[in-house]
Amino acid sequence: xxxxxxxxxxxxxxxxxxxxxxxxxxxxxxxxxxxxxxxxxxxxxxxxxxxxxxxxxxxxxxxxxxxxxxxxxxxxxxxxxxxxxxxxxxxxxxxxxxxxxxxxxxxxxxxxxxxxxxxxxxxxxxxxxxxxxxxxxxxxxxxxxxxxxxxxxxxxxxxxxxxxxxxxxxxxxxxxxxxxxxxxxxxxxxxxxxxxxxxxxxxxxxxxxxxxxxxxxxxxxxxxxxxxxxxxxxxxxxxxxxxxxxxxxxxxxxxxxxxxxxxxxxxxxxxxxxxxxxxxxxxxxxxxxxxxxxxxxxxxxxxxxxxxxxxxxxxxxxxxxxxxxxxxxxxxxxxxxxxxxxxxxxxxxxxxxxxxxxxxxxxxxxxxxxxxxxxxxxxxxxxxxxxxxxxxxxxxxxxxxxxxxxxxxxxxxxxxxxxxxxxxxxxxxxxxxxxxxxxxxxxxxxxxxxxxxxxxxxxxxxxxxxxxxxxxxxxxxxxxxxxxxxxxxxxxxxxxxxxxxxx
Numbered sequence: 001x002x003x004x005x006x007x008x009x010x011x012x013x014x015x016x017x018x019x020x021x022x023x024x025x026x027x028x029x030x031x032x033x034x035x036x037x038x039x040x041x042x043x044x045x046x047x048x049x050x051x052x053x054x055x056x057x058x059x060x061x062x063x064x065x066x067x068x069x070x071x072x073x074x075x076x077x078x079x080x081x082x083x084x085x086x087x088x089x090x091x092x093x094x095x096x097x098x099x100x101x102x103x104x105x106x107x108x109x110x111x112x113x114x115x116x117x118x119x120x121x122x123x124x125x126x127x128x129x130x131x132x133x134x135x136x137x138x139x140x141x142x143x144x145x146x147x148x149x150x151x152x153x154x155x156x157x158x159x160x161x162x163x164x165x166x167x168x169x170x171x172x173x174x175x176x177x178x179x180x181x182x183x184x185x186x187x188x189x190x191x192x193x194x195x196x197x198x199x200x201x202x203x204x205x206x207x208x209x210x211x212x213x214x215x216x217x218x219x220x221x222x223x224x225x226x227x228x229x230x231x232x233x234x235x236x237x238x239x240x241x242x243x244x245x246x247x248x249x250x251x252x253x254x255x256x257x258x259x260x261x262x263x264x265x266x267x268x269x270x271x272x273x274x275x276x277x278x279x280x281x282x283x284x285x286x287x288x289x290x291x292x293x294x295x296x297x298x299x300x301x302x303x304x305x306x307x308x309x310x311x312x313x314x315x316x317x318x319x320x321x322x323x324x325x326x327x328x329x330x331x332x333x334x335x336x337x338x339x340x341x342x343x344x345x346x347x348x349x350x351x352x353x354x355x356x357x358x359x360x361x362x363x364x365x366x367x368x369x370x371x372x373x374x375x376x377x378x379x380x381x382x383x384x385x386x387x388x389x390x391x392x393x394x395x396x397x398x399x400x401x402x403x404x405x406x407x408x409x410x411x412x413x414x415x416x417x418x419x420x421x422x423x424x425x426x427x428x429x430x431x432x433x434x435x436x437x438x439x440x441x442x443x444x445x446x447x448x449x450x451x452x453x454x455x456x457x458x459x460x461x462x463x464x465x466x467x468x469x470x471x472x473x474x475x476x477x478x479x480x481x482x483x484x485x486x487x488x489x490x491x492x493x494x495x496x497x498x499x500x501x502x503x
Contacts, residue, residue, distance in 0.1 A: 011265035013042025015423025019440035024223035031225035046210025051337035063434035120144035135167035265423035295394035
C-alpha cells in the first residue's frame with residue numbers, strides 16, 4: 001500500500017477548513033489541521049456566554065460563487081436562514097440607511113446640507129482625482145467630498161487608526177465593491193444593482209457562523225482527518241526549498257513530525273517568525289512592517305425586548321470610541337436564550353499597543369455602558385450582564401507600504417515547493433469568507449494536480465471592483481461616462497425641487 005502524503009493545514013478558519021474538507025473527501029492524504037484557539041472558525045467563529053451567542057464582528061454569508069453557495073446550503077440545509085438585511089448609520093442622533101439611500105440621506109440632512117452634498121458630488125464627477133492612490137481619493141471620486149466627510153471619514157479612521165489619506169484605495173475597492181452615489185440613486189429608483197454592498201438579504205446559520213465550521217470539522221474527522229484545537233505551530237523546518245518537518249505545541253508538549261505538504265492561513269508575520277532556518281533579514285523586516293488592527297467586543301445583555309431593528313449600526317459619532325454595534329437577536333432569534341432580553345455587541349477597533357487594549361474587562365464594560373447611554377440607545381440600569389472578548393490580528397491593514405512588504409514576503413515564500421498560503425491573514429488580504437474558502441479549495445486542488453496561482457486569484461465579476469490605480473493614467477477620466485455626469489446633474493435638480501416641496 002502506498003503511504004499517504006502527510007498534509008498539515010495551519011489554521012482552522014474558513015480557508016483552512018475548506019481546504020481540509022476538499023482533501024478529506026478524496027481520502028488520498030494523511031490530513032492534519034492545527035488550530036491555536038479552542039474553537040474552529042477563526043475570526044468567523046461563534047462565541048457564547050450563558051446561552052447568548054455572538055460573532056466576532058458579525059458575518060454575513062453572501063457569495064456569487066455557485067460552488068461556495070452549494071457547499072454552504074448542503075452543509076446546513078434548513079439551518080441556513082435567509083435574513084433581510086438592515087444596517088444603518090447612526091449620526092447626529094439620526095438613523096441613515098446604509099448603504100446610503102438617496103432620499104433618506106437627503107431628507108435627514110436637511111435642505112442646506114443636501115444641496116451642499118449634491119453640488120459636492122457634481123464637482124467630484126466633473127473634476128475627479130486623476131489617480132486614486134488612497135481611500136480618501138477613491139471615496140471622494142464616487143460620493144463627493146461632503147459625503148466623504150459626513151459618512152466615511154470618522155468611521156473609517158476609527159476602524160483603521162490612521163488618516164484616510166494613508167489607507168490605500170485597494171481596501172475600498174474590495175470592501176465597498178462598486179458602490180457610488182450614482183449606483184445608490186439607480187438602486188433607489190430601479191431596485192437593481194451589481195454592488196455587493198447594496199444587497200438586501202443574506203444567509204446566516206441559525207446558531208451563528210460557528211455552526212458552519214463545526215459541521216466542517218465533523219466531516220473532516222469522519223473522513224479520517226485530524227483537527228486539533230489548542231495546537232500551535234512553533235517551527236517549520238525547511239531545507240533546499242522544501243518544508244521537511246513541522247513542530248507544534250499542544251498543552252505542555254511539543255511534537256515534531258514529518259510534513260509532505262503544508263497549507264498555511266496564519267498571519268504572515270507569525271509564519272515568517274517560525275521558519276527554521278530563519279528567513280533572510282529583509283524578509284523578516286518586511287514581516288515586521290505589515291500591520292493589523294485588533295478588535296474588542298463588549299457584549300451587553302440588556303433587559304429590553306427590542307432596542308433597534310438593525311443587525312448592526314455604524315456609529316459616526318466622534319464623541320464616542322465605539323465604531324459599530326451588533327444586535328445579535330436580529331441575525332437569528334436563536335442567538336438569544338430569553339426573548340425578553342437583547343444582546344448587543346459594542347465593537348472597538350484598536351491596535352494591540354493601544355491603551356484601550358490594555359484596559360481591564362471591568363473598565364471596558366463601564367466604557368461601553370457609558371457610551372451606549374450617551375448615544376441614547378440604552379439606559380444604564382437596563383444592562384444586566386456583560387462579557388468581553390479580544391481578537392488580535394483581526395484585520396490586515398492596507399497602509400502606505402503594505403504592497404512593497406507583502407511582495408517581499410510573497411517572493412520568498414514562493415520558493416518552497418510544498419508550501420501554500422491561503423485566506424485573509426495568510427495572504428494579508430481583507431477578503432470575505434467565500435473568497436477565503438475559494439483560496440483554500442484552490443490550494444487543495446493544487447495538491448491533486450491543478451496549477452492555480454492563488455496569489456493572483458480574483459473574485460467573480462461584479463464582486464470585487466477592479467483596482468483603478470493599476471490602470472493606465474487617464475483611464476479614470478474616460479470611466480466617468482456622460483450618462484453619469486447627466487445623472488449627477490439630474491440628481492441635484494430633482495433633489496432640490498423635492499426638498500423644497502417637503503419644506
